[in-house]
Amino acid sequence: MKKVLIIGGGGGGLILANHLDTNEFDVTIVDKSDLHFYQPWFLYIAFKGSKRKISRPIGELVRPGVNFVKDEITEINLDERKAYGSRKVVYNYDYIAIATGTSPDPDSIPGLRQIYDEYGDYHSNVYNSQKLWSHVKNFKGGTIAIGQASPTCKCPPSLLEGAFLLEERLRGMGMSVGTSDPLSPSNENDPTKTGEKGKSRIVFFTPFPRAYSAEPMNKVVEPMVKERGIEVMPFFDVDTIDVQNKTINSLEGDSLKYDLPIIVPPCKGPKIKFTPETVQDEERFIKADKNFMKIPGYDDAFAIGDCNTLPTSKTGVTAHLEAMTVSELIQGKYSEFNGRINCPFDTAYGKATFVIADYNNPVVPYPPTATKHFMKMSMARIYWMTLMGTADPIFERFFNITKPEKLNRKYSVPE
Numbered sequence: 001m002k003k004v005l006i007i008g009g010g011g012g013g014l015i016l017a018n019h020l021d022t023n024e025f026d027v028t029i030v031d032k033s034d035l036h037f038y039q040p041w042f043l044y045i046a047f048k049g050s051k052r053k054i055s056r057p058i059g060e061l062v063r064p065g066v067n068f069v070k071d072e073i074t075e076i077n078l079d080e081r082k083a084y085g086s087r088k089v090v091y092n093y094d095y096i097a098i099a100t101g102t103s104p105d106p107d108s109i110p111g112l113r114q115i116y117d118e119y120g121d122y123h124s125n126v127y128n129s130q131k132l133w134s135h136v137k138n139f140k141g142g143t144i145a146i147g148q149a150s151p152t153c154k155c156p157p158s159l160l161e162g163a164f165l166l167e168e169r170l171r172g173m174g175m176s177v178g179t180s181d182p183l184s185p186s187n188e189n190d191p192t193k194t195g196e197k198g199k200s201r202i203v204f205f206t207p208f209p210r211a212y213s214a215e216p217m218n219k220v221v222e223p224m225v226k227e228r229g230i231e232v233m234p235f236f237d238v239d240t241i242d243v244q245n246k247t248i249n250s251l252e253g254d255s256l257k258y259d260l261p262i263i264v265p266p267c268k269g270p271k272i273k274f275t276p277e278t279v280q281d282e283e284r285f286i287k288a289d290k291n292f293m294k295i296p297g298y299d300d301a302f303a304i305g306d307c308n309t310l311p312t313s314k315t316g317v318t319a320h321l322e323a324m325t326v327s328e329l330i331q332g333k334y335s336e337f338n339g340r341i342n343c344p345f346d347t348a349y350g351k352a353t354f355v356i357a358d359y360n361n362p363v364v365p366y367p368p369t370a371t372k373h374f375m376k377m378s379m380a381r382i383y384w385m386t387l388m389g390t391a392d393p394i395f396e397r398f399f400n401i402t403k404p405e406k407l408n409r410k411y412s413v414p415e
């Protein structure tokens with residue numbers, strides 16, 4: 001029996017394992033944690049104080065016949081087909097799939113470690129999301145600077161989702177948001193100048209030229225950003241943070257003062273020593289080809305999900321679809337990943353949209369609706385079924401009826 005070794009029991013790793021025929025393959029998942037987390041819910045912990053249980057033991061999420069081992073892989077030798085665990089255990093394989101996701105790197109920006117430890121964030125883990133909630137719920141007024149510290153981030157919509165949910169929360173707490181002219185940060189109503197309680201500014205900073213990086217979706221959400229008084233600071237790549245003076249400085253030379261900083265740290269690929277080491281890029285992401293997720297030079301090694309260098313968004317849906325393709329390839333069938341993204345995007349006040357595109361079709365300017373919000377909320381319930389493969393028919397149908405080429409014909413208005 002051929003051995004399939006999967007490193008990482010996140011969305012990508014579990015979906016791959018659960019779609020392999022265990023009568024044909026000896027399948028093992030190795031994860032350094034014994035818990036799997038539903039990461040999209042970090043947002044609702046950080047901005048709504050949700051107490052929903054969002055983790056389940058990985059051992060309970062694998063189908064019968066799939067082995068789960070708790071161990072941290074520190075080294076992988078692709079030439080010798082061996083992976084090494086922290087207790088010097090050696091794992092041999094015929095096929096390997098690396099699905100280790102990303103890890104936050106708050107030490108790569110001066111000052112960020114202190115912010116990360118004190119205020120938390122809404123991307124890293126449950127604990128950090130709870131920490132952020134304790135600051136959001138006790139916020140009395142002033143400027144909240146919210147954004148991403150580097151361009152590489154998982155789930156691009158989640159960044160602006162944070163700003164939207166924050167605005168909804170502050171207003172729910174009886175606060176005003178924005179200067180009277182939201183486009184003029186120097187306005188005299190600026191609460192950082194007047195120090196008035198109950199008045200707040202939300203400044204969303206981003207390294208991209210606009211509030212949402214993909215232009216068609218930006219056209220949908222930018223009017224909402226303005227209407228809600230959220231200010232946008234584009235072309236803002238975080239360089240340093242002066243914690244004493246509560247200022248974030250950008251590489252472009254701008255400075256942003258804050259009372260509450262909400263900063264999504266840069267994310268990196270796995271801390272694993274590879275042979276050959278050229279398979280990782282400078283941010284440790286694992287190089288893989290964009291249609292088959294194969295690590296260049298190796299027919300038996302794949303990188304799926306957030307840990308790879310594919311030119312598509314790092315989302316659970318992409319990890320899911322990449323895993324489905326790799327499961328087919330390992331089982332000797334032809335399959336190709338087309339770069340499909342399908343990321344739900346909560347625009348707050350009970351509405352949501354989806355960011356839908358693939359390698360050949362641009363992002364659909366898909367309007368937010370209450371139905372899409374209901375779908376996003378329902379995902380938290382059916383997520384566990386998607387990992388086991390029992391929701392496949394629903395997803396197949398959904399992906400078919402929401403193909404970007406079809407939706408673009410309906411929603412794209414020619415310039």
Ligand SMILES: Cc1cc2nc3c(=O)[nH]c(=O)nc-3n(C[C@H](O)[C@H](O)[C@H](O)COP(=O)(O)OP(=O)(O)OC[C@H]3O[C@@H](n4cnc5c(N)ncnc54)[C@H](O)[C@@H]3O)c2cc1C
Nearest residue numbers: 008010011012032039040073100101155305306315316317
């Ligand atoms: C706030 C937020 C909102 C999001 N919203 C959405 C959304 O609405 N829709 C969507 O599709 N996606 C969303 N995402 C993104 C989605 O959660 C990730 O893209 C998805 O989890 C990636 O799956 P993965 O399998 O690649 O990695 P992960 O799910 O991160 O799993 C990686 C696993 O590898 C393990 N691991 C790491 N290193 C090692 C090692 N050395 N040895 C052993 N094990 C290791 C980890 O413990 C972990 O279990 C969101 C993410 C965030 C943070």
